[in-house]
Amino acid sequence: MKSHGRGFGLLEAIVALVILASAGLALFAWIGQSLGDVRRIEDAQARAALQLKAVGLVTNINPFVEPKGERRVGAVRIRWTSELIEPMRYSLPFAGSKSPIWEVGLYRLDVVGTEESTATRVEFSIEQPGLNALAVQPRRREDMP
Template sequence: MSPRSLYNQQGFSLLEAIVALTLVATLGAGLFAWMNSSLSSLNRVRDASIERSARLNILEYCKSINPMNRPAGEHDFGAYRIEWTSQLKEPAMDAIGFPSGRGNFQVGFYDLKVQAVRAGSPWFLLELDQVGYRRVRQALLPGWSPAE
């Protein structure tokens, strides 16, 4: 071959093709790793958002729980459910009436443990302080007496 014919050849040499494929493979692997970490981060953010929403729903529901009347129980929220137990922290006592004397309710201070369960396995645990109450006497209005 003459030197002139070497400069006039068409296409890539095998070495040039291998170098190009190596560069494309390296860039592809880097792009795949970046997308994988982005998707993992997105999944962690989504799971944290779902858990935060569930915690807010459970806290709102716990406002309706009276541990003196229902010391344990469960509630189904659809995608997850909760199970709670309560333990008396301070002895129950009569509330103070207005303007003086004993009130109509007894109140107690409880530890409320709420276990969230998702897909049959424990998800997270909330520990709350909750007031329990129970009516123990009727209010007597001035001028009114109970039927005998």
């Protein structure tokens, strides 16, 4: 008597399970890599946002007056040190003035910013001017409007 095979045999079931398991492993590996990429992107975005905040705080610093220091605004803390990279020079006189009222130098600020709420940290350098106010000359009567 001949038996007609109906359904799956053991060999076919094993082959189907191997194919399914291989596809599942590939899918889980892809999901794991994608989640790792998402974490790296979120970290990069947090560092970029912190650096923008730190640059905003640093631009209000006169490195001639404060060559190094620390500031805190909310959860953001910045520390900086500065180095004069271009010598101090006299500014051009303003209209009606016979002599300059500022000395201007270019400084490199090395900045470290941290945000305590996210434990994010950035380090960067920025160049900006430092100003030294010289004695202001009194205005002459004929120069007044």
